[in-house]
Amino acid sequence: MKLSIRKSIATVGVAALVATGVLVSVPAANAAEPTCTTSKTGLETCTGTLANGAGYQFKMPFNFKGTMFFWEHGIRWTYPGVSPVPTGVEQIAPSSVNGNFDISKEMLLAGYGLATYDGTVKGLRGWNSAYRIDMIKELIDIASAKYPKIEKKVLYGASQAGSTITPFVEKYPTYADSVGIMAGVTPSIADAVQSACDIFYILSVFADPTIKGCAAFGLKGVPGHMASLGELQKVVALLGAWSKNLGAPGLEYPAALKGSGIPQRSALLLTGLLSGIPTKSAHMDGISTNAVIAEHSINATVAVLENIGSALGSGVLAGQSLSEITGAGFYDNTKTNWASLLDEGDAGRYNLGLSGDEAITAMLGVLSMAPRVTGDAAAIAKFKALDKSSFTSQHPTILLHNEADRLVFPGQTVRYVDRKREVYEKALSSWEKTRTGKKPIWNTLALWTLTPETYTKFTAAGLPDLTGPVAASGVDHESFTKKQLKAWVDMLAVAAKSGKVPTDAYVEYIATKVPYLNGDLDFRPADLKYNFGY
């Protein structure tokens, strides 16, 4: 069987082979003055370097209307000598991975100014959120000095940027008038990485006992990098086998389940459900069936198969990078209650894919009895304390997330809204007791982009086609349509002027104009599996 998730596995594999996360303290120097040129159309482009040598760029259109957008890119995996190191700015506006475009042209036409910087300067890469806060401040200071005509500042970014932007606006509240987070992580990243590490662990129990996963992370530099890649390669080998046989053979591990008749795909699906991997993917809608994909839960299993490579790739890269901050042993599952991680609804909905209640009980039973990973107390404490935020910012904040983001799971945005809500309600309750000072306002909005209802295609042989065009919306990481991205930045611009996020009615209206933008403001995808607090 030639089920091609090879492309995504290959992508992950290549990314992993060239990646690592290293934090290097970059000495400060004097920032250089920007060098500017103006095109025939009146677009001024300026480049320069921040004090630490990082490149930055401004684009100022002739029709500038007073709002400057400051873009914060996501994580970058570069390692001198192993992979290309960015030599300057790569991205100045929101872009779409699947569409291979950005919306800088559209934003400039609308009269928005654009600014960004390169967060990967001189070895400053991987999980470098703490360092980038001062870089953003410097960028905004330079832009504000050069362009006194800036009236409103929008600070926005993608993915890892969520863990940078959120504490930044709490530390420097006057540096932004509105905030945008696209497919972003919510501080702290530990909530999500714990699940990524769980994936390794569960696969080690059910599929390959040689997998050590996050327990193998912690060495610095190339040795650590290679150790993490070794772990990833074991999983890539597994996925390669499953891509050919759809996980049909019976479980070989652990001994207690060998010969039980539980297919490997049930363990794969359980792994996905316990760790929160989306059950829709680029090609699998979780609904469509045929002779081979005989039931919707089998479709969802293939979706997990298609998503898990990316999820684990990011887990490896982020995990190794984090381990260089925390030290070895940040992952610990001695207190994990595996059964509690399986949502009751998922157990019912995907019952056939999981091979029924008896198989679910057997697999959870094995997990509960398997030897656990005991971490290092100091590393665990550092891990859970990463990227802390107070969520007290009252800036209008608009989040944008795909409902089936395979890398930064949608539960991240759910978590952001929940934390903001909790802080807001406490503040409101406190204000109501005294009625003094400024009344807290709710100023956060999550926009969701959905998949089409069905989009799975089958090959002539009846297999799911994982090589064709991906779903029109709602899947993958940092992948949106132009209309979706433009709607988001327009809302951010107006929110910067008004000081408030758009009304429900307005969002519902825009959703009727932008395909697959969800107008349901109460939409709530699955939660993250862990919550270590904030």
Place this chain on the structure above:
Amino acid sequence: MNAVKNRASLSRSPRKFAAVISAALVGALALSAMPAQGASTPGVSDTEIVLGMQLPQTGPASPGYNKVDDAMRAYFDYVNSKGGVYGRKITLVAYDDEYKAGKTVTTASKLINKDKVFAMVGSVGTQTHISVIKDINRRGIPDLFVNSGYSGFYTDPKKYPTTFGALGTYVAEAKILGKYIKENLATKNVGILYQTDDFGRNTVEGLTTAGVTFTPKKTAATFIAGTQAGGLDAQMQQLKDNNVEVVVVGAVASAFAAAVGSANKIGYKPQYIVISVGSDATTFQTILFTKGIPFASSGALLAGTISASHAPSPGEADDEFVKAFKKINDEFNKGPATGKTWDNNVLQGMNIGYVTTAALMGAGKDLTRPGIINYIKNNPAKLSSAAFAPLGYSATTHEAFTGFWIGKYDAATVLKPIDGTRKVWTTDSAKGAVTELKYTRPAIAADALPKVG
């Protein structure tokens, strides 16, 4: 999970915001027709109440169940012909989820966001409904009279406060059937065939509570729900090999039909005792018909099967509810000819329509979502129906009918009281005893409309 909304409502007019943003928007986002802002209860206007429903209208799981929505709509149309409820006509929007949970999720979203339903009502299926029940409850949407007997939906109202059942639970029904087995079939070798999910687990739980137990891999045969289409040959062979004389079936009707088909092939003819939703005659016969067994023959295969029911059999032509509902069905059911054929599914649909109407009347003219939930929870005695048992709703449980009578299918596929006299038994979904129920079903009014005053 706390009921956390994405965002709070803002008091600012959307028109004001629109005026600000219009300068920034280009192309497709240009504003032309901003919607009016309303704060009324979704799905309720001065003239209409919109209700939503999800069920398999097509696909392998649809036979029989696909008649419930047309029957409900027929009853609502009848109510509308009499002026509706406080002058509001009832509109039922039903979507086909094909018994695929992914579609249940998307159709629920459509009902909530596009159709703006006031409440969900009569949705069919355990595996499908479990995919949306948490979200429906989180949003505070009434989730009324669900066609599933899974006790997990109802026995903890703190978990699912807006959900109310339309059937007795599988646990209670199994306990009652278990008592019958203990008292009447104690000398027989009793086995079970069940699906390894919530339904099957509920069945085993009820039987075990009643003292009827089984030996795994010998007198207990299992299958994974969804795999029965290919037959249940191995399971029935296992039960035959272990000399099982009485087979309790805790499974959906398509599985029961598959089991009988498989048993028939090997000349195995045990006494079947089937949880009621699994013994629906229409579903049973339709599925066997697709496998080449004509209706006359499948009727014979069903004959003698023991099952239970909370309501009269559709074949009880003299029952006043049957008579009234059948008349309404003949006049108002606009479903396809086969769909409106009078049977247990149509009766169930009519009965849900009747109870829903009563709840809407009881909740009063100022209809709100919390209002109808509170009314149902606090006034189950005012919600009479065709059932021979009262509704069990209270602050501590949202289980529906608490009583069942036991019957046997005759050659005409009519379930008739097993000893000629209908005795209704009652129990709970926990460890309570099974006792005879003394309940007098309130009569149906001459106009066949519920009276809640």
